[in-house]
Amino acid sequence: MQKSQDVLVLLRQIIRATELHDKQLSRVTGLTMPQLMSMQVLHMQGPMTVGALANQMNLTQATVTSILDRLEKKQLTTRVRSQEDKRKVLVYPTGEGLALLKSAPATLQDRLINAFEEMQEWEQSMIVASLERISSLLGADSIDAAPMLDVGPLDRS
Amino acid sequence: MQKSQDVLVLLRQIIRATELHDKQLSRVTGLTMPQLMSMQVLHMQGPMTVGALANQMNLTQATVTSILDRLEKKQLTTRVRSQEDKRKVLVYPTGEGLALLKSAPATLQDRLINAFEEMQEWEQSMIVASLERISSLLGADSIDAAPMLDVGPLDRS
């Protein structure tokens, strides 16, 4: 069946496009992907503990600690020990960090959204229905997806 | 517009599902993702030079060389210097390497394909059309996607 192959190739293309876009964004900002991702999560979801950040990104605490060391050295984040519970450490993006995100170029999702909004109602519905179908086939519908397609900059919050 | 957000979340979920699946597969095979990816490309597209392999994966030659060092140590690939042009080195998967791929569990794409084949003709067409639309919106349609959704094992060639 040709269509099955088409689906695989198309999905692969879409995933690949977001990968390439992420890499480009990474070069532009001068941050590595995990660093950029950390900044994004902090920006989208606000300050949080080191552990929470690790969970968001499916990494161990130790890994996130070292990423934060580097972000801190670049003055993009700061760590503040919680007063209520002194075991906890809250991570904040600095003004400089937020500025960096805002200065990044338009994202893939901006482009996608703009084009999508131009579509006819029926086509929008068709696309959403199709994606829902695929998502459930992959068992992806149970995944708590962060509200971003890629780690792009965006003041959508 | 709610639907725009839906699209982003759904795409994110789909991408995330393939990521998680890749990681699991990586654990099962005992290979890291780049190693697994290399094996897959060799399997799907046949023996090729180190440089060609690097291009396929958007990595530098140096990076691929070190990955091949490790695969070779595990006896999963071999390098053979070309006779026509002695600068070139062809990379072959070993029998052991191919066996490893075949022994891996059913992939995400198997599940996807099976479910897809069960669908009504109209739904299949709708999904393909939707994916094509998104792919072109992302500029992904110009990407030469390897014929696989993720780096899973498959004797579909």
Added chain:
DNA sequence: GACAATTACTTTGCAAACCTATGTATAAAA
């Protein structure tokens, strides 16, 4: 209240993945 268990984070040590720059051999061009 004391002491064990748990929690949150950091540190350490290590493997792997990346990169840039450089080296080495071969091939092609001048």
Added chain:
DNA sequence: TTTTATACATAGGTTTGCAAAGTAATTGTC
């Protein structure tokens, strides 16, 4: 033949990522 280009390997570096062990603070439990 000398130069230039190509294909790969090597050297040296940073970053990611983990497990294991360490430190400090909190929460039982008797």
